[in-house]
Amino acid sequence: MQSAISISLSSPSTIPRSSAACPRSLRFCGLRKEAFCPDASPGATSLRLTTLNSRSQHSNLNAVFAALKGNGAPSSNAFDYDLVIIGAGVGGHGAALHAVEKGLKTAIIEGDVVGGTCVNRGCVPSKALLAVSGRMRELQNEQHMKSFGLQVGAAGYDRQKVADHANNLASKIRGNLTNSMKALGVDILTGFGTILGPQKLKFGKGDSGDKIITAKDIIVATGSVPLVPKGIEVDGKTVITSDHALKLEFVPQWIAIVGSGYIGLEFSDVYTALGSEVTFVEALDQIMPGFDPEIGKLAQRVLVNPRKIDSYTGVFASKITPAKDGKPVQIELIDAKTKEPKETLEVDAALIATGRAPFTKGLGLENINVQTQRGFVPVDERMRVIDANGKLVPHLYCIGDANGKMMLAHAASAQGISVVEQVTGNDHVLNHLSIPAACFTHPEISMVGLTEPQAREKAEKEGFEVSIAKTSFKANTKALAENEGEGMAKLIYRPDNGEILGVHIFGLHAADLIHEASNAIAMGTRIQDIKFAVHAHPTLSEVLDELFKSAKVKLSASKTVAEPVPV
């Protein structure tokens, strides 16, 4: 949700203001630049530059945008709004902010709470819990403390206060999100949105109070809910989904986590730090599928093997019964291939982290002849909705988890911004390979682009060579100062032209480090150019610096990276 206002300028003094309205050295992310340049008057430019100096003034910044643009009248009188977004999650919010900036009269419909899954039941509260687990881990690790010369007594925690921290964080971010939209004048309409026909929809609680509105363009951004496979009975107490787990109502002695992807892995980090023992139940042949195999292996060695975790792989949980009448939670496992019963687990709690299902029911898609696929709304690469006949539905877009392209909050937001660009006359296709992803375990895992097997497959098909470069956190001064030398960064690239195909990081603050790589991919920066960029010493970012420098590209730098500024 911050993405819409995070224009990054280093410092006003280094920017030649007198040059063209859109100097090359002003490197906004691809979208921003276009959004900014066409109508940037010199006054507006300097105003922004001064405001942007302070990161803490987001609300001021919003006020500036509002004053400049405001949520004006619709451009055509035929419609109530230029743009209506169904769903005020991170995707809808990102789209709304960008729409206002582009001068569209915008409304957003929310049937639950502003912020959606990410803010209320996902990334945000889980980061609060992970912040706690990270500190617990550090305090419990006597060797680690001793190696610093620190002496710490036994660390303990108050479950309710930990839970409160997560809840408070969610409320705070929700408040920020709501205020940012209100300040811009986005109309927040309460109720469930239903599409009635082309460019027409209603919203409300489903009773006679429903209101009908028209919009030139409509974005569906209704998100997802935890996926609960058949046979699993969720009672919200002993058999739970992430929605319940984030409330941290109790810390079981032994919890089975069904699914060992991002969600499962993050919760295993939280639960083991708080003293639980964890059993992973994974349908695939190894835990942590989906990560680059080499990173997955290292992560397993650090995040799973030394902790109080065991796992069952290649099995489905065919039936899970909550604890009742003094009996523990029962999990029946069957072989994932042969479907034969294998074993019954008895645990204190089970967390279902098998993925997320799109939330698209009641959207009225049948009114415009759109058929969902496993619940997902089919879209093309521009997020335009495709109907049952394979034709594009005009003026209807779907972003975020509901289209299933990439189920990440920031991906939804980027898709929303891309759609707004298109409806305001700038054709735009989002490069999903430039969208980073992160898993906030201790240490963190992050990635962007292709994994090594994916890259090799692509290379074989398209006939190019793939090379790998790797660096270790062991060689990084800052990581060693923190006594956190465990970790590696891996670069997958084309040695012939220096294109970055993928970057994977496991180590301290990996989630923050990935953006240098994802920005490079987004902007098409090649290794031979980026390796001349300077990194402050000593910082963790030098892990990537070294990574780029260790790559062997057959071309030399294509151009000077920026116009030289004498000092």
Next chain:
Amino acid sequence: MSHSHLLHTSFVPTAPPSLRRRIGGGSHLPRKPHLIQSKIREIFMPALSSTMTEGKIVSWVKSEGDKLAKGESVVVVESDKADMDVESFYDGYLAAIIVDEGLSAAVGSTIALLAETEEEIALAQSKKSSSPASPSAAGSNDAPVVLEEMPSPVPASAPVVASVSSNAGAVGSAVHPASEGGKRVVASPYAKKLAKDLGVDLKGIVGSGPNGRVVAKDVEAALAAVNVGGGAATTAAEVAKPSGVELGSVVPFTTMQSAVSRNMVESLAVPTFRVGYTFTTDALDALYKKIKSKGVTMTALLAKATALALVQHPVVNSSCRDGKSFTYNSHINVAVAVAIDGGLITPVLQDADKIDIYSLSRKWKELVDKARAKQLQPQEYNLGTFTLSNLGMFGVDRFDAILPPGTGAIMAVGASEPTLVGTKDGRIGLKTQMQVNVTADHRVIYGADLAAFLQTLAKIIEDPKDLTL
């Protein structure tokens, strides 16, 4: 170091991929000499980079006896560049680990043995003890180090672990409801991990967790029963030793037992002699009673007293390394022998003279826990300069210890027992006394040195106020 080593090893590093592909795609297949029924392969330290000359074993992903599938990670090696997983190029069993975690080996030297079948594990282990790894085998052109495929007669009857008859009835009410009448063991993830690390069989352990589940403390309790039980072991202890002695069989040494054996033979090259002494321990016992509640142990008190005496007699803390000189150690590191499952290890209390008795006791507890969990780091058992061996808790009144090579002296401590003593004023009294017997290397430590040292130690033990300073 050339990459050709890679071709000679049965193990392939996960990276760099270019190398791996070359190997994987190559026609390097195990040359199969026909008629050979079984094979034991040597696993070499691979060259993970062009500049690598030696590698450190970060961790063994697999343990001895584990089954390996081709492509599975076996060991993590730290090269001069990074940590890398090394994968097995063959199916089989990891029979014997030759280079332990934390130690380094030259590229090309043998770090472990791989057996093709389960039966050959024992054979491989005996082979290992007979041919210790030569860390200097780094030469790049010692050609015969290719996959040594040794024809080996499969032992007619490999020691088979008798499967424990799970006595469901005996476990009674503690049977987990899901355990199907005792057939299945329900244990928490950590309990399972711990049981594996400590070599404890989960069957037969009575669980104290919810619904009779076996939890970590049950495993620890079972292990403690083994250690305390000694001869009159409990049933749990019997069960906990899967490699129970089968009469009439020949069981090869474990890694640790081989190491002990080597050291013992080596000790014969040292001219040792012994000096005994009797201490009166009433004051020490009184002090112990007073501070026992603060976690102080008798072992720590004895180590501390010894260390303080050694401060005044540096020669007793010295050693003879080359037969030509004294090596006066700058630290007083008291090693204390501890019997652990199937072996003996000597965790070291470093700088025992400088550390206060409370910290020393805590340190000791930590070391013992680690020793039981087999997690001692080499520096935690290698750096002793003087050794204590105490059999007093078994009622032994005096014994004789063998001097560990590389050190100057070892003190055997007997039980502290009430003894009738005639005093100088012609009366008879009851005193608690303890006999010690020091074995020392006479090349550096002479009789008078030991006598003086023991006299100092007697003074400290009989007036132990300095121990708590």
